[in-house]
Amino acid sequence: MTPALPALGPGEFDDTEEPDVFDTVDEEAPAASDARAEADIAAGRGVSNEAVIRWLMLPTTNEPLHRPRCRD
Numbered sequence: 001m002t003p004a005l006p007a008l009g010p011g012e013f014d015d016t017e018e019p020d021v022f023d024t025v026d027e028e029a030p031a032a033s034d035a036r037a038e039a040d041i042a043a044g045r046g047v048s049n050e051a052v053i054r055w056l057m058l059p060t061t062n063e064p065l066h067r068p069r070c071r072d
Contacts, residue, residue, distance in 0.1 A: 045070050 040046055051068040
């Protein structure tokens, strides 16, 4: 049986816990994410801004609402 943790009052924090996923910063993650996005765009796996705007404007025209596809 796991021992019970002591009750903490309002505003009290238990600093004895291990660091969680948000306590560490991956400095390379943003650059890796940008590289993947740029590769997707270069490969045609993206939707143009113009296609998205046309799609967003459709509810005002009473036309069927089909989401935009890659290379639209």
